[in-house]
Amino acid sequence: MIKSLEIKHRIKTYNTYLSDNFIITVTLKPGDSSIFSPNTAYLLGQNRFIMIRSGSCVYEVDLVRYNLCSNDFIFIPQGCIISLVEYSEDLSISVLSSPFIEQTEGVKGNNNEFLNSLFETMWIYVSRETIETEILKYLCQSLSIEIGRLGERQSKEVRTTRKLQIFDEFMSLLRNNDSYERKVEPYASRMRISSHYLSMIVKDLTGQSPVEWINKAIIRRAQILLSSTDLSVEEVSYSLNFPNPAFFNRFFKKGTGYSPGRYRKTILCNGTYSK
DSSP, X not given: OOOXXXXXXXXXOSSEEEESSOEEEEEEOTTSOGGGOTTOOEEOSSXXXXXXXXXXXXXEETTEEEEEETTEEEEEOTXXXXXXXXEOXXXXXXXXXXXXXXXXXXXXXXXXXXXXXXXXXXXXXHTSSSOBHHHXXXXXXXXXXXXXXHHHHHHHHHOOSHHHHHHHHHXXXXXXXXXXXXXXHHHHHHHTSOHHHHHHHHHHHHSSXXXXXXXXXXXXHHHHHHHHOOOOHHHHHHHTTOSSHHHHHXXXXXXXXXXXXXXXXXXXXXXXXXX
């Protein structure tokens, strides 16, 4: 017999349940949360499942943009950098976030009755007086299995050509770009192809050059450091391998329209900066 532990530290409101390892919100609208701050990058601390109840939006996940509308859903793994690029005024979403969701690949889909029913079941369960961790784990495991099944099918259907495989590898290198290289050559070298070939493929598939993707990735990382750490602008510039803060300031302002200092102040004013 499995021993179940009751969750003791929790907060429950009319539309949200919050505990140490499980967060579910039934209805979230613009103005309800700082996650609706457009073009503000966040490093996701836990796996997140989002369902679009009404309206539409554009989410950027690790530099890739996803257009979402009513009845769409998206699963975003922990560690991704996300940004809400734009949204309609009638946008309403449901959000589930928990480390109990054991899935590592992002998935986008729509009109999945099973996932919708499972989400509703979770909300009904957390509305009870007594909630046990093991039950939530089982529910999240069911969610993980369904998301994993959908992800495998999408992977077989979409990522079949050599060009797409090369682009995926390039994006993977960008996500793990700890040295923050800003030139194409180091990426092409690690992929064992020429810079010209990589540039041609990326431009052909996306309409953007590899340098544009690289710059976007570094700007997103800079936004994370500015919004979630106490590092000074100078320290951020050196941590991102810029030769000096002035160079970093010009680079950041060209990409965002804000200086690093003004961007941080904007985040503070919006209440989205957390130490």
